Amino acid sequence: MINQANTMNSALPSAALDQLFRAARSYNGWSDRPVAEDVVQELYDLLKWGPTSANVCPARFVWVRSPEGKARLAELAMGTNRSKILAAPLTVIIGNDLDFAERLPALMPYGAETFQKYFAQPAVAEVTAMRNGSLQGAYLILAARALGLDCGPMSGFDNAGVDKVFFADTRIQSNFICSLGYGKPDSLFPRLPRLTFEEAGRFV
Amino acid sequence: MINQANTMNSALPSAALDQLFRAARSYNGWSDRPVAEDVVQELYDLLKWGPTSANVCPARFVWVRSPEGKARLAELAMGTNRSKILAAPLTVIIGNDLDFAERLPALMPYGAETFQKYFAQPAVAEVTAMRNGSLQGAYLILAARALGLDCGPMSGFDNAGVDKVFFADTRIQSNFICSLGYGKPDSLFPRLPRLTFEEAGRFV
Numbered sequence: 241m242i243n244q245a246n247t248m249n250s251a252l253p254s255a256a257l258d259q260l261f262r263a264a265r266s267y268n269g270w271s272d273r274p275v276a277e278d279v280v281q282e283l284y285d286l287l288k289w290g291p292t293s294a295n296v297c298p299a300r301f302v303w304v305r306s307p308e309g310k311a312r313l314a315e316l317a318m319g320t321n322r323s324k325i326l327a328a329p330l331t332v333i334i335g336n337d338l339d340f341a342e343r344l345p346a347l348m349p350y351g352a353e354t355f356q357k358y359f360a361q362p363a364v365a366e367v368t369a370m371r372n373g374s375l376q377g378a379y380l381i382l383a384a385r386a387l388g389l390d391c392g393p394m395s396g397f398d399n400a401g402v403d404k405v406f407f408a409d410t411r412i413q414s415n416f417i418c419s420l421g422y423g424k425p426d427s428l429f430p431r432l433p434r435l436t437f438e439e440a441g442r443f444v
Numbered sequence: 445m446i447n448q449a450n451t452m453n454s455a456l457p458s459a460a461l462d463q464l465f466r467a468a469r470s471y472n473g474w475s476d477r478p479v480a481e482d483v484v485q486e487l488y489d490l491l492k493w494g495p496t497s498a499n500v501c502p503a504r505f506v507w508v509r510s511p512e513g514k515a516r517l518a519e520l521a522m523g524t525n526r527s528k529i530l531a532a533p534l535t536v537i538i539g540n541d542l543d544f545a546e547r548l549p550a551l552m553p554y555g556a557e558t559f560q561k562y563f564a565q566p567a568v569a570e571v572t573a574m575r576n577g578s579l580q581g582a583y584l585i586l587a588a589r590a591l592g593l594d595c596g597p598m599s600g601f602d603n604a605g606v607d608k609v610f611f612a613d614t615r616i617q618s619n620f621i622c623s624l625g626y627g628k629p630d631s632l633f634p635r636l637p638r639l640t641f642e643e644a645g646r647f648v
Contacts, residue, residue: 249463249592256460257590259453261490261583281641286465288638290582293599293620295636301645309648332645343643347636367574371599371619374575378494378582379465386461388453395497395575406648415575416497432499432551434492437485439547441505444513444610 264385267392267419268320269427274329275305275389275420283383283420290379292372294355295347298340299376299415302333302406312405313417318396328392328419333402334380336373338365338411373415381418390423468589471596471623472524473631478533479509479593479624487587487624494583496576498559499551502544503580503619506537506610516609517621522600532596532623537606538584540577542569542615577619585622594627 251257258264280303292298304313304325313333314325325331341359344352359365381391395416402414455461462468484507496502508517508529517537518529529535545563548556563569585595599620606618 251591252460252463256456257490259456260590261493261587264493266495284641284644286461288644289465289468291470291585291597297639299644303645303647306648343639370574371578374578375582378579379586381495382583382586383465386464387455393495435501435547437488440488440492440501440503441507443507444510
């Protein structure tokens with residue numbers, strides 16, 4: 241599946257860059273419009289292609305859309321995150337599977353044994369799961385925006401409680417959660433500043 | 445800077461979704477075409493808008509493009525990553541600044557003190573830096589692709605050695621590195637499979 245045309249990509253149109261980055265915002269309130277199940281499938285079928293170390297793909301996703309599921313998740317969230325979860329049509333829990341190496345025979349067919357030995361070191365598995373699971377969480381946010389969805393990512397919740405309820409009997413650890421839907425513009429806070437290029441880095 | 449039109453976004457055209465996700469690949473070899481400095485600035489000016497917890501923006505970037513810089517970085521890389529770094533026009537080191545909270549008076553003007561107290565707990569600062577620094581690394585990959593660049597992200601290098609050379613006298617810790625440029629299609633490996641929707645998650 242080599243795409244010979246890939247080296248001749250040009251920049252996406254300015255409106256697409258706005259939609260993905262410059263005009264995109266984190267929403268706190270949501271319209272009643274639901275997120276169709278095929279949109280969630282399409283979202284996964286985009287984000288899954290984002291790169292991870294040795295193709296480990298450690299992120300696991302619980303797409304919470306039932307009233308019961310939203311109520312259980314909201315109970316475990318902090319402060320105003322509770323009402324945001326209840327109001328959103330869907331909130332996805334992004335977890336890191338510490339047992340990700342079990343999948344390597346399928347995901348990395350030619351080097352699975354070598355990598356499994358490497359990832360048998362708990363500290364290596366943990367940092368690899370966190371780094372790459374977070375990358376996949378960001379792919380989810382940008383894939384959602386690319387599909388015309390709005391996002392409301394949140395870290396303020398009881399991680400251990402969420403793991404107990406949604407990832408019982410696994411070694412999956414919740415990383416962050418993200419509401420998905422069609423945001424209400426009047427729920428936006430004023431936009432916060434960012435670091436300048438020079439504050440955030442340098443050429444060497 | 446509220447964008448009222450944001451809730452009416454539609455999906456980007458299929459070719460854009462291909463460029464960002466479905467046809468995008470991790471390159472191992474690079475054409476001689478350089479990455480212009482204004483493209484790097486534009487890349488940062490896109491990725492900086494991606495969301496982070498409490499707008500902490502912990503990622504720091506060293507854009508390595510000089511022959512001396514590439515040689516020093518390549519020495520600290522594992523195996524074939526050395527020649528990839530030397531061949532690429534530019535390789536960026538993405539680091540997590542554990543002192544990110546010092547920037548909060550500017551980045552989060554109305555809640556800086558509360559958040560600074562929270563992030564004074566070392567374990568909280570560490571996980572926040574790693575989660576959000578990795579998110580920002582993924583924003584970099586997708587912003588690069590959105591600008592028509594190709595990426596070659598890598599984790600195989602001596603993190604402590606890179607920190608000593610490129611982040612001396614700071615609490616910035618290298619996370620991963622990513623070559624940027626215009627990839628050679630003949631440097632691609634065959635594409636590896638991904639988990640299915642059902643293998644990676646479920647509806648609740």
